[in-house]
Amino acid sequence: MPSLLIKNADWVVTQNKKRDVIQKASILIRDGVIEEVGSSVASADVELDANGKIALPGLINTHTHLSMTMFRGFADDMLLQDWLQKKIWPLEAKHTDETCYFGALLGSAEMILSGTTSFVDMYFHMEAVANALVKSGLRGFLSYGIIDQFDSAKARLEQENTRKFLEYVQALGNPCIRFALGPHAPYTCSEETLLWAREYAEKNGAIIHIHLAETRREQADFQKQHGMRVVEYLDKIGALSKNMLAAHCVWLTKSEVDLLAKAGVSVAHCPVSNMKLASGGVAPLPEMFDRGMAVGLGTDGASSNNTLDMFETMKVCALLHKAHRWDPTVLNAQKVLDLATIEGARALGVEREIGSIEIGKRADIILINTKRPNMMPIHGRDTVVSDLVYSVSSGNVDTTIVDGNVLMQNRDIKTVNLDEVLPRTQELALRMVSN
């Protein structure tokens, strides 16, 4: 693998412990690892001119359903249950390996173009999604969605899917493609499945990706059926775990936040999806921070967002919490960027591998072009992070690097062939909708 030099970036936003922002610096990458960061870096086999650009860690999308990109815009402005039952579930039944493969390629292209380098997925036909990642070069934490509907036979079948998928991922041997557990939610999975997932995750060093407390209805139903709130239920049956990454967590009491924090659970906060589906309420991020919880950001699937754009999600995250708490200081730009990078990595338990630009870490790095009207002026070191969170449009992402591989340069994607993927996804989507 040729060594790579990101040369003379205007700013390097390191996201290291001190959150250093270095002016005019270069980054040397060898064998996919960051070897040097500074002003006096020597040459390399391949050089990328980063003059006029900001280098920062690639963004980490902690919750999505990549192949749902096929359903982008198909059903908007609807109530959550109508949306799921009348529109999404009937369409999902028509998915094949092919539609999931192309949906995942389409989503990959969108993520590469908008500066996301890692993501956490939950869906079906996951072997096809893994194959799409082999092609696109993104870093993915992939989970087979398990819905057993409290049926033991179905539970065993779903567990088998997951076991097979682990074998598939192991056989691929691609360090960027990692296995995760995907019990869909406490309201769709039995106690048996939740406990199995916990044990299987521990045994295989994997995260458990789950939906949690997205709606008031979920809480009301648990109260009715179990006489307790949903996190209390998970705690009681022993399903909480430090491997758990819980998406949404909108409707929590403080004592539920306490239980999650005590168990070491991480959170994938999805502000755009929560607002669009009108979940109401706002995930209690300040309370999570107070308890030291790891919180990442997620877009959710493109059918409930409708983008996979993490820059948009960062900005909306900041806006939502400021408006909700009547306090512009409650979540500042630095904190929001943390959620999308190093805290996202911590939520996945990989903060020693990715999430910042530091020597020894895997080289997941993006470059932002500042020579565009919407990025001008830049007032100096103190405002660069703010510019990234509040001003960047995804079109400003110039270069996307994962594990030292350049997936996009000058907005030209090197790994996904758009001339093939765009017409094919359009055709497959129309066929799914019309049949």
Next chain:
Amino acid sequence: MPSLLIKNADWVVTQNKKRDVIQKASILIRDGVIEEVGSSVASADVELDANGKIALPGLINTHTHLSMTMFRGFADDMLLQDWLQKKIWPLEAKHTDETCYFGALLGSAEMILSGTTSFVDMYFHMEAVANALVKSGLRGFLSYGIIDQFDSAKARLEQENTRKFLEYVQALGNPCIRFALGPHAPYTCSEETLLWAREYAEKNGAIIHIHLAETRREQADFQKQHGMRVVEYLDKIGALSKNMLAAHCVWLTKSEVDLLAKAGVSVAHCPVSNMKLASGGVAPLPEMFDRGMAVGLGTDGASSNNTLDMFETMKVCALLHKAHRWDPTVLNAQKVLDLATIEGARALGVEREIGSIEIGKRADIILINTKRPNMMPIHGRDTVVSDLVYSVSSGNVDTTIVDGNVLMQNRDIKTVNLDEVLPRTQELALRMVSN
């Protein structure tokens, strides 16, 4: 002026009364006016290939301060009063014709790139802003910001600025540059100035651009000083008018909405700025709609947003109201697009000139490139508007046409020279901050 043909657009989103979305159609423009829309349009002097693109009316930004683009990112995550008093006002005192001219050119370039064709401005050095528009080709409703601080001498001086600016605009004789009144707010302008503005606007057929009810503090102060709420005060002194375009209107009671509706006042809703500055509360749009009020969307200045991106504002507008009312149906994509186009035009009293693609209207039209991953797939006629509101990123704007003039084609701006404007604004901004 050569005739122009927008040829074979995949979709034409007309925003006419029936909100027709026409598949595969062309648009013929002669002398800046839309002459024909349909599938069998003949040829023209100049043809733009719109295959793979969506044509829609250019977006109307009903509230901004264009030259504040110079302060983008300079002061974020601050309380409104700190932000104004410690950061913005001291910097504004350093503005010159030159800084306002280049700030306005920078903002113009950003608007052209993100599909805005008309905007309403309030600021200082407005002759310089008008000059920038002569260059950029955008359609602007420009008002000299009046702050008299309840001082009669200052009021006369400010009125004189406005009078001179009207003469300046008249002398330009550019149909895209229109004069507006700009009394800053009821808490910075005397009764004398507010009534003068009302009269002067009526005499000159101009709109009155004003800030109104942006914060709780404003309402609390009026209650303390006048024993009534701010809209009740404006009603009592006789300052309300059908020419008034009131920005923000966040903190209103229903009876204040009644008063505004009765007087025919229009509203510029600025969701991103309101959220970022944590104004708290949400402008009561459904109540305004119920009363038939004209509501447009605005970005506010780039220093409190931090973009001038109306596509972002449309999406955040939808998200905010859905989340606030716990109802995903409260503001659907069609209604949001209306606010940014035909309803924005109605708020400015120019709905017979712009805001839709209809025969006889001025040709303010933009083209969106659908052949990008974030715009795929498109499921059909029923989802195109939804795709525009929830999926478009400003980078998808391909072409921007104002009054029949092509300001941008294939993302190449024809009127503003970025090679000159970008370094110059960076230099001027740093000089303002450092002095």
